[in-house]
Amino acid sequence: MSKRHKGWLRPAALAALLIALAFAAASCGGDDDEGDAAGTTTEAKASTAIAGLGTTLDEIKQMAREEGRVSLVQWAGYAQLTKEFTQETGCAVSTKDGTTSDDMISLIGTGEYDGVSASGNASVRLMERGDVAPVNTDLIPNYADVQEGIKNKDYNSKDGQPYGAPHGRGPNLLAWRTDAVTPAPDSWGVIWDTSTPYKGKISIYDDSIFIADAALYLKATKPELGIDNPYQLNEEQFQASIDLLKGLAPNVGEWWADYAKQIQSFANKDVVIGTTWPYQVNTLTADKKPVKGIKPTEGTTGWSDTWMIYSKAKHPNCMYLWMNHMISPAAQAAVAESFGEAPVNLKACALTKNKNHCDEFHASDESWWSDVYYWTTPTADCGGEGGTCKTQEDWVNAWTEIRG
Amino acid sequence: MTSAEYAKPPPRESLGRRLSTFFYRHPWVGLAVLLAAPLGWLLAGYLGSLFVLLLASLWDTNPFTSEVVHDYTLDNFRRLFEEEVYREVAWRTIKMAAFVTIADAVLAFPIAYYMARVASPRMRNLLVVAVLMPLWVSYLIKAYAWRTILSDSGVVNWMLEPFGLSFDGYSSIGLWLVFTYLWLPFMILPVYAGLERIPHSMFEASADLGGRSLRTFVRVTLPLAFPAVVAGSIFTFSLTLGDYIAPDLITSQQFIGTVIYDQRGTNLPVAAAFTLVPIGVMIVYLLVARRLKAFEAL
Numbered sequence: 001m002s003k004r005h006k007g008w009l010r011p012a013a014l015a016a017l018l019i020a021l022a023f024a025a026a027s028c029g030g031d032d033d034e035g036d037a038a039g040t041t042t043e044a045k046a047s048t049a050i051a052g053l054g055t056t057l058d059e060i061k062q063m064a065r066e067e068g069r070v071s072l073v074q075w076a077g078y079a080q081l082t083k084e085f086t087q088e089t090g091c092a093v094s095t096k097d098g099t100t101s102d103d104m105i106s107l108i109g110t111g112e113y114d115g116v117s118a119s120g121n122a123s124v125r126l127m128e129r130g131d132v133a134p135v136n137t138d139l140i141p142n143y144a145d146v147q148e149g150i151k152n153k154d155y156n157s158k159d160g161q162p163y164g165a166p167h168g169r170g171p172n173l174l175a176w177r178t179d180a181v182t183p184a185p186d187s188w189g190v191i192w193d194t195s196t197p198y199k200g201k202i203s204i205y206d207d208s209i210f211i212a213d214a215a216l217y218l219k220a221t222k223p224e225l226g227i228d229n230p231y232q233l234n235e236e237q238f239q240a241s242i243d244l245l246k247g248l249a250p251n252v253g254e255w256w257a258d259y260a261k262q263i264q265s266f267a268n269k270d271v272v273i274g275t276t277w278p279y280q281v282n283t284l285t286a287d288k289k290p291v292k293g294i295k296p297t298e299g300t301t302g303w304s305d306t307w308m309i310y311s312k313a314k315h316p317n318c319m320y321l322w323m324n325h326m327i328s329p330a331a332q333a334a335v336a337e338s339f340g341e342a343p344v345n346l347k348a349c350a351l352t353k354n355k356n357h358c359d360e361f362h363a364s365d366e367s368w369w370s371d372v373y374y375w376t377t378p379t380a381d382c383g384g385e386g387g388t389c390k391t392q393e394d395w396v397n398a399w400t401e402i403r404g
Numbered sequence: 405m406t407s408a409e410y411a412k413p414p415p416r417e418s419l420g421r422r423l424s425t426f427f428y429r430h431p432w433v434g435l436a437v438l439l440a441a442p443l444g445w446l447l448a449g450y451l452g453s454l455f456v457l458l459l460a461s462l463w464d465t466n467p468f469t470s471e472v473v474h475d476y477t478l479d480n481f482r483r484l485f486e487e488e489v490y491r492e493v494a495w496r497t498i499k500m501a502a503f504v505t506i507a508d509a510v511l512a513f514p515i516a517y518y519m520a521r522v523a524s525p526r527m528r529n530l531l532v533v534a535v536l537m538p539l540w541v542s543y544l545i546k547a548y549a550w551r552t553i554l555s556d557s558g559v560v561n562w563m564l565e566p567f568g569l570s571f572d573g574y575s576s577i578g579l580w581l582v583f584t585y586l587w588l589p590f591m592i593l594p595v596y597a598g599l600e601r602i603p604h605s606m607f608e609a610s611a612d613l614g615g616r617s618l619r620t621f622v623r624v625t626l627p628l629a630f631p632a633v634v635a636g637s638i639f640t641f642s643l644t645l646g647d648y649i650a651p652d653l654i655t656s657q658q659f660i661g662t663v664i665y666d667q668r669g670t671n672l673p674v675a676a677a678f679t680l681v682p683i684g685v686m687i688v689y690l691l692v693a694r695r696l697k698a699f700e701a702l
Binding site: 021024025028102103105106109125128129200208252253254255261264265268269270377379380391392393394396397399400401403404 | 455456459465467468469470471474483487489490492493551555556557558572574653656657658663666667668669670671
């Protein structure tokens with residue numbers, strides 16, 4: 001009986017499978033009615049309400065005790081005084097280090113985390129995607145102490161609503177080993193020079209946002225290109241930056257995204273000069289390695305980070321208490337010193353071990369920050385300035401090409 | 405017996421009995437039920453997710469938020485073909501996989517031969533344990549250990565220093581060394597099994613026919629062990645093709661795995677499209693391996 005039936009069974013089964021697959025493909029696709037397009041929200045202001053979030057401060061504190069934990073995506077070393085926080089609020093803290101802003105956006109997208117310390121090139125996209133919710137600043141008592149100049153910027157607010165608790169800001173530094181690099185550099189040129197004496201010993205941040213550093217150098221050295229904002233580049237400026245980076249690529253010894261890898265490379269002298277965060281300089285200096293970092297004459301890129309809450313956070317009450325904790329003077333002093341950045345709550349300045357920390361890091365010197373360009377996301381409309389600029393997608397594609 | 409007793413139907417059998425009879429009469433139903441769970445996992449979990457991945461390669465992304473948009477487009481494949489970097493990366497990875505496979509085959513064969521044909525049973529057991537031990541250590545620990553060994557102030561350069569030589573460990577050659585080390589057990593074990601399977605009578609016959617040791621090795625042992633080498637090469641080749649952690653730690657060059665990993669957050673459709681390259685390469689590789697009878701040697 002079976003032999004006679006086999007003839008039509010296999011093609012029929014195959015056809016049925018193909019039809020099922022095609023049907024699945026069609027139903028998975030083309031749902032552009034869902035309005036994923038950027039910036040076209042027809043609703044009024046986004047709500048600060050999150051499922052499970054209390055409505056008063058006391059309610060939040062009580063529900064936080066029941067929640068018992070908070071999980072965060074952070075830049076390495078950002079979470080401070082976690083034991084004190086847990087004792088006070090009953091929320092255990094678990095952290096995950098992100099390597100780049102793109103990495104952080106992926107992590108938040110998994111839904112496993114309650115919040116993120118987002119830089120400008122992540123925060124804007126997260127706000128646009130609806131992955132983070134605006135915050136009710138009445139429920140964050142320490143928010144009142146944050147410097148006015150950091151509140152309601154375009155990287156931490158949308159439509160006039162604040163989207164998180166500012167964390168701190170800092171510059172990307174040019175760092176070098178003082179026992180291998182002489183004379184001490186004061187300009188980014190030492191890296192961009194294609195005949196650099198440090199060929200093969202240069203350490204560069206492995207993310208498309210570094211294109212802005214190339215644009216920044218061109219802003220100083222090729223003013224005829226007319227670069228103003230290194231994150232909003234037209235075709236000509238973009239190509240010039242790409243070409244500059246392609247000239248740098250063969251000289252790069254290490255493309256770093258994992259800060260621990262870079263620390264190890266500097267310590268072993270596998271690299272002697274490169275771009276880094278103050279955190280690595282601090283760690284290496286504490287380890288008695290001769291490393292120095294500066295903001296060069298052309299200025300630098302930097303970041304102004306904000307703690308944001310995931311719109312579907314599983315532990316929203318703990319997250320609100322965490323945001324309040326990180327802008328408290330004690331935590332601000334701790335992270336500012338250990339990471340090497342400027343706090344946003346100036347009450348922290350009295351609590352730092354180094355009494356001159358705030359001055360050294362220019363916490364209230366706005367003029368110093370005028371040539372620090374915080375990370376942000378490139379947009380096609382040049383940030384509203386007019387003209388056509390390259391998009392985030394263009395930057396990422398170009399980066400693959402530059403890396404070879 | 406009265407007619408009433410004849411009219412009584414026989415007592416109903418128990419459920420278990422009835423089920424057992426049913427499966428006996430329809431054996432294919434029993435087979436289907438047994439296979440349903442593992443096949444279900446394979447189809448839904450594994451093939452299903454592969455299918456969604458391939459679908460994703462046809463989708464688009466929002467250029468600003470990097471979110472995946474479910475509109476169908478062939479742009480991702482157009483980009484893979486047009487931009488040279490993807491071809492270079494793919495070719496570089498295939499070359500690395502080939503070199504790693506050759507190195508592993510050359511290194512594994514003597515070890516496997518010793519284990520299969522020369523070593524005493526006690527020594528053989530010790531060697532099997534020794535070969536398997538690295539597999540108990542976490543991949544990351546091995547990769548980071550190699551990173552330390554290959555660094556400019558690491559063991560390799562320390563050994564070369566008295567001779568005035570230096571070795572840039574963080575290069576393709578360094579990565580080739582790391583891959584060769586990582587996948588060696590996967591090559592040794594199939595070759596060992598293949599060599600062990602050769603009946604002793606083959607060697608006796610060869611000797612009877614006048615073959616000395618080298619001739620026997622070249623004309624008898626190698627051809628008989630070749631399918632096992634191909635079987636082992638499937639592992640070394642495919643594992644190198646897809647790896648993204650070791651290249652990231654050892655070199656600054658891009659490989660298929662690192663490109664896919666870098667693009668997964670910001671341009672998932674392009675990453676998904678690029679995964680079709682190693683899938684295609686492995687399909688061809690497996691078809692060739694099947695012809696070389698490697699599947700019987702696994």
